[in-house]
Amino acid sequence: MKKSISAVAALALLLVMMTTSLCFAGTLKLEDSYPRDNEKGMQVENSGVKLYFNQNMINKENVKENLKSFKLTDAKGKALPIRVVYSPKEEGLVLVLVNKQTLASDSSYKLFISKNVTAASGDSLGKNQVIHFNTIDTSSSMKANMVMMGIMMVGVIWASSKAAKKQVEKEKEEAGAEEPVNPYKVAKETGKSVEEIVAKDQKEKEKHRRKMERKLAREADEDEEDDEIIENDNKRVKGPRPISAGGGTYITGRKAAAEEAARKKALAGTTRPKNKGKKKIINKDQLTL
Numbered sequence: 001m002k003k004s005i006s007a008v009a010a011l012a013l014l015l016v017m018m019t020t021s022l023c024f025a026g027t028l029k030l031e032d033s034y035p036r037d038n039e040k041g042m043q044v045e046n047s048g049v050k051l052y053f054n055q056n057m058i059n060k061e062n063v064k065e066n067l068k069s070f071k072l073t074d075a076k077g078k079a080l081p082i083r084v085v086y087s088p089k090e091e092g093l094v095l096v097l098v099n100k101q102t103l104a105s106d107s108s109y110k111l112f113i114s115k116n117v118t119a120a121s122g123d124s125l126g127k128n129q130v131i132h133f134n135t136i137d138t139s140s141s142m143k144a145n146m147v148m149m150g151i152m153m154v155g156v157i158w159a160s161s162k163a164a165k166k167q168v169e170k171e172k173e174e175a176g177a178e179e180p181v182n183p184y185k186v187a188k189e190t191g192k193s194v195e196e197i198v199a200k201d202q203k204e205k206e207k208h209r210r211k212m213e214r215k216l217a218r219e220a221d222e223d224e225e226d227d228e229i230i231e232n233d234n235k236r237v238k239g240p241r242p243i244s245a246g247g248g249t250y251i252t253g254r255k256a257a258a259e260e261a262a263r264k265k266a267l268a269g270t271t272r273p274k275n276k277g278k279k280k281i282i283n284k285d286q287l288t289l
Helices: 002-024 060-067 138-175 183-190 194-225 254-268
Strands: 030-034 039-042 048-053 070-074 082-086 093-098 108-113 129-135 228-231 234-237
Touching: 060 082, 070 082, 070 093, 183 194
Parallel strands: 039 129
Antiparallel strands: 030 048, 048 093, 070 108, 082 093, 108 129, 228 234
């Protein structure tokens, strides 16, 4: 009787242990991926799939075994060379990269993840998973880029022509030129009367004339205030100016010396005799032997 009770207890304990191990097995989960399943638009160069697991995946003992658990194939089932990289900065991030190969444009691919993938803790994924994705259509992308480039070129040309037109109008305004208006043509285009168009044109011309008069008067005032006149690239001033006018404080003494010399000359007067220095000329007929 005691033996049967012991056997039943041992069997119950064994069942509990097996149930517990089954509960903890397979706790590794794939929470997210990029691209996600059936997603489109994967780039064809430097391609790779990001896998986000719920546990730390870095374990040197599992690296080689996990490499066998990932497989990337094309639409024909051909396996592509891959590299599996584990991120030390973000826990649970695994990168499955295409090794030295460019994917085909607008094509479908499949990443197979085995249930035997194990985390650093030793937990396994528990079931196989597959991620399907499609690459971008590079021809359509190139066409879109060409269209965008064309739009940009048109915008640049339009902006340049508008700037050039404004510059021409500005030069005409500065030169005082008035563009002639054909009232009959404008009346036909706008539906307004010829008299109304002529009156408006005369009003604008009068306004422009007054504006030019004010501008010329302002320029004339500025010219009068200017102390320097430029002729043939040479500057000519209206008159001599002392150095103090420019802010200088150096005294040369030339002015004082000139004034002193003039004063002495005025005091001395003309003291030389009238006949001093003159020779008397004698005629030969006046000489007697």
